[in-house]
Structure formats: structure tokens, C-alpha cells
């Protein structure tokens with residue numbers, strides 16, 4: 103994982119209780135970023151039912167603190183329909199001791215999140231973001247938490263980065279007060295150590311690796327970082343502190359053993375557990391998943407609108423010209439995020455057919471857009487916008503997915519000209535104004551990853 107430090111405790115398997123100095127031990131199960139409760143076909147199959155069974159098997163053997171590092175309520179096809187409600191019984195069956203919010207947990211807005219939170223049987227943390235309206239941590243999270251593991255007190259923080267806060271579509275930056283996560287860790291870490299006398303401080307984080315590394319390098323009181331947001335499994339040591347990211351989607355978890363020696367130094371041993379089809383399914387959760395799979399089927403028949411004209415989504419059309427369905431989707435995108443221009447690569451539209459006029463069902467929408475994508479709002483210059491459009495028409499007339507469906511912008515192009523130079527410059531208009539190449543600050547909406 104990038105600029106990692108050489109020491110990699112992932113491969114250590116020594117039994118911490120056999121340490122010569124007989125250090126005190128805390129054991130933790132960690133996971134993060136879970137979206138689909140169904141298992142998938144290929145290994146590791148994951149799935150909530152096997153995951154829950156694995157956790158209960160581990161807990162039946164030994165006491166461990168279960169820690170979750172955020173992102174559970176969205177996105178997934180089920181979450182689109184049930185707004186994350188299907189996830190709550192699964193999380194509640196995991197015996198979670200503490201969780202930090204992830205960016206996607208805010209996708210349906212604060213009111214929905216408060217409902218979900220109130221059905222959870224464990225606390226959510228948010229140490230470094232304040233909701234100005236309530237003067238409380240965002241999402242009514244806890245600033246910090248003290249967990250007891252046998253005779254050891256474990257202080258827990260929940261830290262997030264500014265990057266994803268700025269992109270939350272349901273929350274404005276002006277409504278929140280963000281504190282740098284290192285400052286917050288120092289502030290609350292010293293409260294935990296001095297006022298609560300904790301033996302250890304564990305930071306739950308939902309941020310990118312570079313920020314977790316900075317936290318490990320700079321924060322004074324953090325002994326372990328259990329991260330989310332990145333979905334690749336990884337363990338790193340920075341500044342003698344271990345950072346762990348435990349994969350995604352109920353496919354992996356980490357068993358973490360912390361040994362506090364007589365000088366209060368902390369040693370971390372990590373074991374990666376992979377959720378394969380060999381692990382049996384928990385019966386209750388398996389029934390719960392099957393129940394929701396059935397509900398998805400019923401939901402697909404739901405009528406969500408009516409169209410008076412045939413809707414064009416054939417590859418031969420959407421990959422060579424604007425179509426009414428492409429216009430409809432990009433208009434919705436542009437208005438929803440208040441962009442000047444929306445660009446959708448036509449490859450996103452997967453249905454390859456004409457929908458007849460009449461009732462439009464959920465099944466039709468998910469045939470057109472089966473992939474759960476995030477939208478990306480970018481600020482760009484006029485010339486960057488022109489380059490993006492040039493890229494979109496560079497392969498014409500091949501049926502390339504890059505051909506754009508557009509809202510807010512119009513142009514003409516000459517396919518005989520060289521790729522990259524096909525658009526007739528005076529033909530480009532943004533919201534009925536001729537394109538100014540020098541202009542900065544166009545709000546461009548595109549498909550994210």
C-alpha cells in the first residue's frame with residue numbers, strides 16, 4: 103500500500119499471551135465498509151450470514167471487542183430501495199462495541215440516519231465534526247468512548263477526513279464545523295488518558311491511507327488505527343503504530359491482538375480472516391437476507407413513472423448520438439446537484455433496447471442503470487470542458503461507451519477531423535452561452551467511481 107513502512111505485522115502469528123514480559127492483552131475484531139448483505143458467487147463469497155456466524159464463533163471462544171469503521175447504509179441495490187434499513191439487523195448481530203460513521207452513512211440525510219442509528223444496539227462515534235445546528239457531533243455521534251476489556255480501559259475515537267465531508271450531498275460544509283483529525287485526536291486523546299485513565303487509545307477512522315498515515319505519524323495519544331473508506335485489505339506500521347484496513351463487504355475481517363508491555367509500549371499482532379464458502383451461514387441472518395431478496399423482487403414491479411414516448415437506449419443510438427433517455431438522465435443529474443453541465447458516458451446505460459411508452463417500472467430503471475455509481479461534481483475551466491467533450495467524440499463512429507449523453511451543453515463535431523480536434527469551437531454553448539475557454543468554475547457533473 104503505497105509508501106508503507108517495512109515492518110508488516112500481518113504475517114506475524116506469535117501468540118501474544120506467551121510474551122516473555124507477560125504483557126496485558128486486548129483483543130479486537132475489526133471490519134469496515136460493508137454494502138451488500140448477499141453473498142456473491144465467486145470466492146471469497148462473503149455475505150452477512152457467514153460473516154455473522156464467523157464473528158459469533160470467534161466470540162464463543164474468547165472475549166473480543168468488535169469494532170466497525172463505517173459505511174454500511176449505502177450504496178447497494180438494496181439500499182436504493184430500503185435506505186439501509188436491511189443493514190441494521192446484520193450490524194446488530196455483530197456484537198459491535200463501537201463504530202465510526204462513514205461518508206455513505208449520510209447518503210439519505212440526517213433524519214434517516216437518526217432513525218437507523220436509533221435501531222442500532224451499539225454507539226456511533228464522530229469526534230471531529232460538529233453539527234452547528236445542534237452543537238453536537240454530526241449524526242449525534244459520541245466524541246469518544248471508554249470500553250472495558252477485562253481489567254483494561256480502552257479509549258475510542260471516531261475520526262474522519264475533510265475530503266469526503268465536502269462531497270456529502272445531504273450536508274453543506276457551512277452547516278458543520280470540521281476539526282483537523284490530528285488536533286481532535288490530541289485533544290480527546292489527552293482527555294481519555296488523563297481524565298479517564300485509559301490504558302490505550304484506539305482511533306476508528308474513515309479516511310484515505312495518506313490521512314491515516316499522517317494521524318499515525320503526528321497524533322500524540324493514538325496507539326492503534328482501525329480504518330475504513332479504502333476497500334483493499336492492508337496493514338501498515340507508521341511511527342510504531344499499526345494501521346489496519348480490513349477489506350470490504352463482509353468478505354474479510356481482522357483479529358487484532360494488542361499487547362501492552364511493562365513499559366506501556368503497545369505491540370500489535372494482526373490476523374486476516376477471509377469469509378469463504380466453507381464458513382457456515384448464520385440461520386437468522388440467512389433468513390433475513392432471503393426475506394430482503396424476495397422484497398427486492400417485489401419492488402422491481404413497482405411503477406415509478408409513466409412516459410408518453412418510446413425511450414431510446416439502444417447501444418447503436420446512445421453511443422453515437424443524444425437520445426431522449428440520455429437527456430432525461432443527465433437532466434436529472436444536473437438539476438439534482440446544481441451543476442452547469444452533466445456528462446454521462448453512454449456505456450453506463452446497459453439496457454440496449456427501446457422502452458415502449460407507458461408505465462415505467464423499477465425493473466426498467468435498473469435495466470438501464472444497473473451499476474451503483476456515485477456522481478462526481480468537479481469545478482473545471484472552459485478548455486477542460488472542451489477536452490472532456492473531445493474525448494467523448496474521439497472514437498466516433500465506433501460504438502464506444504465514452505460517447506457522452508449531455509445536459510447543459512451543446513456542440514457540433516466533424517467526425518472526419520483528427521480525434522481531439524473534432525468539435526467545432528464556435529458551436530459549443532453552455533446553458534445557451536458561447537463557451538469561454540478561459541472561464542473557470544464550471545460545475546461539471548460526471549460519473550464517479
Ligand SMILES: [Zn+2]
Pocket residue numbers: 173204205206308330331332
Ligand atoms: Zn467511505
